[in-house]
Amino acid sequence: MREVSFIKQNKEKWLSFEQAIFNNDFKDPDELASQYIHLINDLAYAQTYYPKSKVILYLNQLAAKAFQKIYKTKRENTNRFVEFWKTEVPLICYQYRKFIYIAFIIFVTFTFIGVISAANDGEFVRSILGDNYVNMSLENIEAGDPVAVYKSGSNWGSFIGITINNLRVGIIAFILGVFGGVGTLYIMFKNCIMLGSFQYFFYEKGVFWESVRGIWIHGSMEIFAIVIECAAGLILGASILFPGTHSRYTSFKHGAKIGVKILISTFPFTFFAGFLEGFVTRYSNIMPHFLSVGIILITLGIISYYYLIYPFKVQKEVTSLPLLKPSFA
Incomplete structure (x- = not known):
């Protein structure tokens, strides 16, 4: 036939x-x-x-x-x-993998913009992170502990506060997808610009490796989860803009249902990232290199496998x- x-x-x-x-x-x-x-x-x-x-x-x-x-x-x-x-x-x-891929492409693009902006404008980092944070980081660098900020507060206090904040960011990124995905893109842009300029700041000060060992112990899961949450927001936005053969309201309900499930799926990773930031990151400057790198690779590998490989299986x-x-x- x-x-x-x-x-x-x-x-x-x-x-x-x-x-x-x-x-x-x-x-x-x-x-x-x-x-x-x-x-x-x-x-x-x-x-x-x-x-x-x-x-x-x-x-x-x-x-x-x-x-x-x-x-x-x-x-x-x-x-x-x-x-x-x-x-x-x-x-x-698996069904909505294109949205996940698009979210990562946008993430890399916006982060790169942050790096380039910081590299070409000496005041850009201060305008994004604020004078107080930059001055505090400079003091920590001079003291030989670039990521000392992660040692402030108690373990449990840091864990709870950081986790709540990350959950809030992810939920807002998803909900703002209701504006055709524009709100989600705004959240991505703001956070990626901050990340790119932040990392370039440490690179410029010659402590890039020290910052990577500290930030990405928890950042691998934390940032990856936020990108997935933004993908859920883009799905919500697309359900409104492109209803296909369905009514816009029906498409929106379906997109919201799918997006919420993806959003909820990220919560365990967000909790674990908060745990690492509250209890492990603070010891990054004294732990062996292989241990910090191992934690980064293992956490990145787990969440990457779950969202990028396991769906195909x-x-x-x-x-x-x-x-x-x-x-x-």
């Missing part, structure tokens, strides 16, 4: 199934399972006979959405809390499941 005929023959069925999944119209789990199997058969057919077709991407995404619906409908003795992070969030991240498992009919109680 020619690809055009294949699409024409099944288009209405796919669109109907998509609408049912999107609007949560399925009442019979067995009906959903049956439709899911048909969909995967179509996907397998397309992969075999039209390997370069864009319809494969569409069917793959639709299958993932259907799997999430099936997963939610199952009455199994599983831990819903664990399965949320184990299956549901990775599938969402879960998606691959999902597309291999349809050959076995899902069992419902």
Whole structure:
């Protein structure tokens, strides 16, 4: 069968199934399972006979959405809390991976702007970080401890205060996505400019390595999580600007639901980053180099794997499941 005929023959069925999944119209789990199997058969057919077709991407995404619906409908003795992070969030991240990639591209771009601005304007860092903070950092550098600011306050006080602040930033970055994503971009711009100029400041003063060892012990997870939260805000904004075949209100509700799930998924990483900043970063200047570097690489590796690699693994498992009919109680 020619690809055009294949699409024409099944288009209405796919669109109907998509609408049912999107609007949560399925009442019979067995009906959903049956439709899911048909969909995967179509996907397998397309992969075999039209390997370069864009319809494969569409069917793959639709299958993932259907799997999430099936997963939610199952009455199994599983831990819903664990399965949320184990299956549901990775599938969402796979479906919306382009937004995550875009968020990282924007993050790198804005941070680079901060570095270039600080390098070409001697007063730029002060205008961004403030005179008090810069003067305090200069005093710490002269005292031989560039990141001494992380030693102030108690362990628990720092942990709680920092964690609450980071959660606040992430939540605001997501909520401001309601303005078509512009508010989220503003939060990214402000924080990335600060990060870029901040790091260049230490580079200019010849203590870049010392700052990296201190800042990124907690910063790997903290900043990565904020980027993911901004991606959730961009998804929210896109749901309003580009509703597709759905009403703008329906699209917004779906985008908000997806965005909230991604936002919530970052909270454990934010808590752990706050713990590191409150209890570990303060000892960065006395711990062995291999230990500080090891913590940075391990924390960065864990969160990178979860959001950038693990979703592909879960998606691959999902597309291999349809050959076995899902069992419902």
